[in-house]
Amino acid sequence: SSELTQDPAVSVALGQTVRITCQGDSLRKYYANWYQQKPGQAPVLVIFGKNNRPSGIPDRFSGSSSGNTASLTITGAQAKDEADYYCNSRDSSGNHLLFGGGTKVTVL
């Protein structure tokens, strides 16, 4: 398969936990990476590989994976976490990359 599927939007109350999912056949073979994008800005990598955070990314961001589904969890969501989140991974051949359609996270 050459697609990664994300829910278009999700909302979370301030301080609560939200999970964003990404589904695709290639995720059975490859980890997903996760990016945060705020309006007018370039994406920022927040999770890569099994569950790794680049320097400077707070530990309220975590990743997990099961079968064909990868998840990004924000534990204790803050207002600054309101953004679009995209997953990406390799396709099943391993030679090309894919992005999910993105999930808009609203913090209430």
Added chain:
Amino acid sequence: QVQLVQSGAEVKKPGSSVKVSCKASGGTFSSYAISWVRQAPGQGLEWMGRIIPIFDTTNHAQKFQGRVTITADESTSTAYMELSSLRSEDTAVYYCARESAGEMNYWGQGTLVTVSS
């Protein structure tokens, strides 16, 4: 600190070509892939292709086969993406990103390409 600096905004006519540059500093240019990703207005991210300068190899998304050319000049640590036969649907912000095993940990600031008659 790795930085990717892209060339400025472009306005192009339908049917023409555009070439966007991405100059890297602060890291080892040749050892990583440079991927190109675009984002149409109000839309999501779309991977276009990549180059691995040290091997001078490229991969392209099937959608862009025949229309996109990705090159790199190791002497100036600069990658280029040229898109030909432009149409209005190619209006987008084009990003370069340093990529390793699919993860893109450094991004350029983006280049807006507007295709309009």
